[in-house]
Amino acid sequence: MKAARWHARGDVRVEEVPEPTPAPDELIVRVEWCGICGTDLEEYREGPITIPVARPHPRRNTLAPIALGHEVVGRVAVAAEDGSGPPVGTRVVPDVVIGCGECRWCLRHQEGLCPELAVRGQTEDGGLATFMAARARTCLVVPDGVSAEEAALVEPASVAVRALAKAGSVAGASVAVVGGGTIGQLVARVATALGAARVTVIDPVADRLDLARRHGAIGLTPAEAESSQDEADVAVEASGSPTALPLAVRLTRRGGTTVALGIAPEPVMVDRIDLVLKEKHLVGSAAHLWDDDSAVALDLIVRGRVPVADLISHRIPLDDVVGGIRLLDSADLGVLKVLVDCA
Ligand SMILES: [Zn+2]
Ligand SMILES: [Zn+2]
CATH class of the missing domain: 3.90.180.10 (Medium-chain alcohol dehydrogenases, catalytic domain)
Structure with missing residues (x-):
């Protein structure tokens, strides 16, 4: 073969x-x-x-x-x-x-x-x-x-399912996704399917923002997101770029959750005053499990909830x-x- x-x-x-x-x-x-x-x-x-x-x-x-x-x-x-x-x-x-x-x-x-x-x-x-x-x-x-x-x-969608599960339920929540590649788009769509009230995708590329908007999300450039006062209950970093994780933490509301997905070898700097005093949760999400994550992803795709x-x-x-x-x-x-x- x-x-x-x-x-x-x-x-x-x-x-x-x-x-x-x-x-x-x-x-x-x-x-x-x-x-x-x-x-x-x-x-x-x-x-x-x-x-x-x-x-x-x-x-x-x-x-x-x-x-x-x-x-x-x-x-x-x-x-x-x-x-x-x-x-x-x-x-x-x-x-x-x-x-x-x-x-x-x-x-x-x-x-x-x-x-x-x-x-x-x-x-x-x-x-x-x-x-x-x-x-x-x-x-x-x-x-x-x-x-x-x-x-x-299904496999990449299960990465999105697991990432959002790290924040508990996203029903009624606001979700920000930093990075509009395949995984970022999937996180946004899964969040919408799971009942998130507002989903924002942040990416410098206009086509990616348009794609996110076609599926009901708000699209913002990183500069627009930096200057916006909106904070999210859950912010997912799905980019791997060194500036994405600090931005995701900053966009997380007080007591909210930042989920880190992107990997790259270089360390990044996170604002500790912001993280500590606002009691934000910062959590990584990696491998998915066939039943907890992949079965859920398959079901969302089969039912047309996540195109x-x-x-x-x-x-x-x-x-x-x-x-x-x-x-x-x-x-x-x-x-x-x-x-x-x-x-
Ligand atoms: Zn993969
Ligand atoms: Zn083992």
């Missing part, structure tokens, strides 16, 4: 590799679509970040080259030997998060915090390939009525993965979600 494998920084190759061998509780997915994520770009540009290179992954024993891709949808090609999970032919969104199952975090169903966390497409083979293995029991079944392309957005089709800006063949990664890296701000056709 074909797979797009990370060999080293700046070296991703589409090549012939053996098909995956499933464990008894795993099924094999024939991948239809796989999104390219900012994380894939980070590994290409600055990696290895989570890809095991010098030493194999402590629990899974995996080592580069690794097939990238964790925003996956496809059909079950081989069902799990132990009988768990859906039968052959079922369209699924496979779970990519693998905890050890034994540590204090895994025992509390916080697998994303596992010190020996494994992630398909990062620490072991993912979905930028013809076939991918996945734990059968935690695959989400995609119902009829939603396209495979839309289902490929995602207009976030897909590019569709490319698997052979062009490197071009797709470079597209994300380009200054072309019209790039939102790049989907790779793996079928």
Whole structure:
């Protein structure tokens, strides 16, 4: 089969590799679509970040080259030997998060915090390939009525679901989202779907603000947001730019919550007087869980509460993965979600 494998920084190759061998509780997915994520770009540009290179992954024993891709949808090609999970032919969104199952975090169903966390497409083979293995029991079944392309957005939408859940309920709340890329737009749409009274998207790019406005949000440039007196109950930083987190904290009302999503290596400065005296909550949000977050995201998409089709800006063949990664890296701000056709 074909797979797009990370060999080293700046070296991703589409090549012939053996098909995956499933464990008894795993099924094999024939991948239809796989999104390219900012994380894939980070590994290409600055990696290895989570890809095991010098030493194999402590629990899974995996080592580069690794097939990238964790925003996956496809059909079950081989069902799990132990009988768990859906039968052959079922369209699924496979779970990519693998905890050890034994540590204090895994025992509390916080697998994303596992010190020996494994992630398909990062620490072991993912979905930028013809076939991918996945734990059968935690695959989400995609119902009829939603396209495979839309289902490929379940994983990024689940990032938005989890981020907002960090603030408790957003029903009736005002939500500000700093960053209008794919994740920022999804946070805004999920907030609206969950009953937020007012949603504001902050981004310097006019097209992104227009896109947010078409879905009922207020669009502001960072300068406009800086000078506005409006504060939000919840401010989500979904940009990764060094100025985004300080802005998100500042836009958070007294006692409100700032959720940090964007990652970048450099530290940022936050106004401590503002944070401490106004008793703001500052919390990070990272890996999502298949049931708490991804199932909710799938349901919002299936019911049409969170439309995602207009976030897909590019569709490319698997052979062009490197071009797709470079597209994300380009200054072309019209790039939102790049989907790779793996079928
Ligand atoms: Zn992703
Ligand atoms: Zn664990």
